[in-house]
Amino acid sequence: MEKSSFDKFFRNYHFVGCAVRAKDIIYLIGRKEYKVTADGGSPTEKRIEKRIFNIILKNPENERYGYSGVSRFGKIRVAVMNDPKPYSVSVDGEGQVYVMGSGLDNVESAIEFDDGKGPQRGGVLDIKAVDGVVYGVGWSRSVCKREGPNHWVPIWNKLPVPKSKSTTDLNRYGFRAIDGFSGFDIYAAGGDGDVWHYDGKEWKQIPFPSNMMIHNVCCGGDGFVYIAGHGGTVFRGRADKWTKICDGIASYWFNDMVWYQDKVWATNDYGICAFNEKGEQKLDLPDFVRSSTGYMAQGDGVLVIAGMYGASMHDGKEWRSLVDLIDLYKKYGRNS
Secondary structure (H helix, E strand, O other), X not given: OOHHHHHHXXXXXXXXXXXXXXXXXXXXXXXXXXOOOOOOOOOOHHHOOEEEEXXXXXXXXXXXXXXXXXXXXXOEEXXXXXXXXXXXXXXXXXXXXXXXXXXXXXXEOOOOEOOOOOOEOOOOOEEEXXXXXXXXXXXXXXXXXXXXOOEEEEOOOOOOOOOOOOHHHHOOOOOOEEEEEEOOEEEEEEOEOEEEEEOOOOEEEEOOOOOOEEEEEEEOOOOOEEEEEOOOOEEEEEXXXXXXXXXXXXXXXXXXXXXXXXXXXXXXXXXXXXXXXXXXXXXXXXXXXXXXXXXXXXXXXXXXXXXXXXXXXXXXXXXXXXXXXXXXXXXHOOOO
16 A cells, blocks of 8 residues: 555554445444543543545555545444445444445434334444345344435334343343344344344244353354354354354454354454354464454455454455555554
8 A cells, every 4th residue: 555545544543343345345444543641531432533434446546445534423333235226334322324335425314212113222232234234233122224315213013121220230131233144034132141033023032041241143154143242152053942152262242243154253352263063263364364353244255354453354265455554554654
């Protein structure tokens, strides 16, 4: 990457999310670096500047990168919607929405909060595209579905709101994650082992064999559902049959978990791992990939990983660096 491209697009930013629109069109969520004050203080998340980057790999470098700046957004999750053309949908915890791609590049109306009518009733902790449609989940077993520009609908369909006496008690229930094999076969989970299945009309609670705090759901290409909790404990199963396949394979929880090339891949700020029905699988990764750990996404036959020190991609055959921040700062210095 030329210095002019680095200075204009990526200098002073690291990555806190990613999405795949096509094998040659990648979205990255950038978060600006900030200086901690003398007394150890830091800005609130909404005061930290964000950028939504798009990388078009087939273009020459002077046309390869682009971004849109977003302000007053909290922690952002991103997915790709097909409606009918593909574009990125970025949503923060309060339900603020930014869309980008296929002629779109703007803030939309926030996903309305309403305990009774929705579309959301517990914030938006995660979003995921299932069959090209973006779904969002949050506390109080909140589930919403995007049906088009500025249009989200609740699909909690008689999902009971847990009766609780405190916020701490309410956090024992979902949802923190969602994924699906199709719009008629969706799993949502969170809280202390709170797992539900949606068949396109009704929700059914799943008898999950653990009360661990759930953070991730991944519907695998092998037809099974993978559910992970704090510390990298992972269960594999469907309906009422579940088996623990990994126990404590990670520090803290995973930020993202996806299916790619016959196994589940998972990452957080501290590393990357993979597993299947036989348990954890050994990975032989280049250093620039390991330095990219943090967040991941897959689609169109590629896997993208993005984090504090860069972004990289597996193109189906080999790894390639998208943005190597360590190398770029070493080459061009910390100051522009």
